Amino acid sequence: MFRTMPFSLLAVSLLFLSGCSLFQPDERPLSGTIEAEEVPIVAEAAGLVQSVKVGEGDVVHSGSVLAEIDKRNYEAAVNEAEAAKAQAQAKLDEAKAGSRNPSIQKGIALVQQADATIVLQEVRAKQAQAALAQSKDQVAQVEMQWEGAKRTLAFQENRLKEAVALFQRGAIAKKEYEAAQEAVNQAQTQANQLAAQLEAARSRYDSVQQDIAAALAQKGTAEAQRKGAVADLELLKEGSTSHSIRALLAAVQQADARLDQAKWQMEKTVIKAPADGILLRSSVVEGEVAKQGATLFTMMKTDHLKLKVYIPEAELARVKIGEKVEIRVDAYPDEVFAGQIQTIADKAEFTPKNVQTPDERTKLVFAVTIRITEGLDKLRPGMPADVRFLAEGEAR
Template sequence: MKRTVAILALLAALLGVGGAGAWYLAARSRTLPPGFASGNGRIEATQVDVATKAAGRVLDVRAEEGDFVQAGQIVAQMDVEETAAALRTADAQAAQARQSRDTATHVVEQRKGELDLAAKELERQETLVAKGFATEQKVDQYRTTKLTAAAALAAAQSSLAASESAIRAAEAEVDRLKRLVADGTLVAPKSGRVIYRLAEPGEVLAAGGKVLTLIDLSDVYMTIFLPASQAGTLALGAEARLLLEPLPDRAVPANVSFVSARGQFTPKQVETQSERDRMMFRVKLRIARTLVEKYLEHVKTGVTGVGYVRLDPKAEWPSWLTSDLVDEARR
């Protein structure tokens, strides 16, 4: 019985591999006219991490693996109660600094009045001395009074400047703490699908601790590898077509967005030893953002397929690579 089950399992596995291999061979066996090149690959997308800015405890995670989230959507919440308490203290200190500034302003006005009065009294005494109705001693007293009033004004003005500096420092601290409180609410920087949930409520994370990893479905591409003879003639922006395993009869339009400047060996997916021994160049075929956004809910990474690129811009696409999605991609 066990031997029978083992044989059946082996047959099922062989049938699965054979089915995928048959699809790949069928796609590659179609006649590709001159001016084109092809390579096998898989659909990929840019990964984006949602991470904490400051150390703290995770309060809530509002997304599961596989969920689709929109840019700006709240996906997690950190515990910021301690920071919020510090923010309230900083707000109170800023208010106190503003009150001190108002008091210092009144003192400056008072000292200006005292200095003005002392200056006028000194001027009157100097006039009386010139006419012989006052003594030099009296003039010296008022001169001293004026100097004292001037010093008091300078001290009051320094106190006012210090109050202004204290206000700026307090307001800067308030702004910093507000940002920390706001940063405790983690939002999705891009629209995409959650592929990893890396933290759970109650966990304490260091600064930069990852909570979720998304794939940015607005940046979807296939990577293929081409030999130098083909990669060297390939222009950035050249037209491409993708035939995916789930949709073998519907070509998806794309464009060449990157050609590696350095050669590298092809990955293990390339079947033959002779192909692996040749130096190959990595090429990215990016699907138009407008097309991806229209079919965003259906886009999945990891799907295998074959990418075709047009080396000669004058070459005509074969009928089996014409696509009804080209116009949608250009809109």
């Protein structure tokens, strides 16, 4: 009996060990840095800033008023344009009163409508040209800042390499090594933010170019319509109206365009939030004279926080677009925030140096972008975060 006991113990031990192997091993969370889309809010009208209604850190909603510029000069311009239009219209009405032919009146209206459209599109094109120049300057400025951030990142990465070597030799304390790591993380965050700003600035530049092309195309269409309307009107009004009507039509059309432009300028004295978000920076104070094209505020879209992590190639099959994940940050150690996988890179890349350990930097990984769906009022860009992918069937 006693001789069979060791074999029984061995069998139990093997069964216990094999049972342990059936458990899912602890998953090590993947790490990344929270990013956000920053939106500059630019002054489209110059003037004295009468009031600033928000401060840094405030939550704003789309269309809410952020600041107001003194509109008295713009109101005067609108009143002047309205008076000029009324005067031109009165002269035209007086000249047209001599003709009672309904067909002629209709022909005049068509020409007037075409003229108004042409001038309006010319104004749109000129405004877009001015915006294009400002957008080009902004792209150049952000490009310069981004290049500087990349140089800073490269410098910090070199310092980290030196710190790693010194730390391994015991030449520096762990605190100095960790400080070098944090400097690299901060430099990477700054470079990522500027890259996002550069992409947004280039997108705005392309959008303005499209606006110019659209305005010129609509102007060409209106010119063709006007040509046909003038030809028809000439046949109708021979011997019935004075040649001065054409000049009066042009005067009314010009007055309409000036009035539209004056009203548009006055509307821009009220600075509004373009979307829901959080105000990150305020660059204006009450009593300051704002210049046209100056950035007054910078806001972060609250529904656009994202996080990028890198998953090893061997584990790619366990993540899918649309699946939920758990997110933890050091600032809220007892809270778990939800996220959803938004994109998975099509191509593999080598592990970024600031994400994984030195032993894993040569592994192939895939970038996974996660849209954060909870904690948008607490989480902030630049926060380091850990991500855990939920197992199949696991509910949060």
